[in-house]
Amino acid sequence: MRTSVSIFAIVLMVLTAVPRLGAQSHAAPQSALDAAVQQHVAAISADREAVLRVLDRSEVKAVAEGAGIDLRRVTSAIATLQGDELARVAAQAQEVENALAGGQSRVVISTTLIIVVLLVLILIIVAVD
Helix, strand or coil: HHHHHHHHHHHHHHHHHHHHHHCCCCCCHHHHHHHHHHHHHHHHHHHHHHHHHHHHHHHHHHHHHHHHCCCCHHHHCCCCCHHHHHHHHHHHHHHHHHCCCCCCCCCCHHHHHHHHHHHHHHHHHHHHH
């Protein structure tokens, strides 16, 4: 009886090990993983820089001051944004930057609204987290 249990255990171990021996590794090479991580980090950094660049504009500072929004708090909140939140805020910052591009000296109502929404959105996202 002991012999048959031992043989059964050995056969079971061999059967479970065989699929592993024939399995191929489908993992990506380390260089591809490194490149993907670097690309992700660069995209996050570019999004943060885009938002901070817009917040540093004099027009945005004037709108924030007029709306009673503390830009120091907003600027420090940018470091806490991640993923979709950061991408959404960066997209809005790009809209503001495009609206103010070309030396536009005055801020129209739609641009002001976009700026205020951007600032308030940043504060709300940070407050919720």
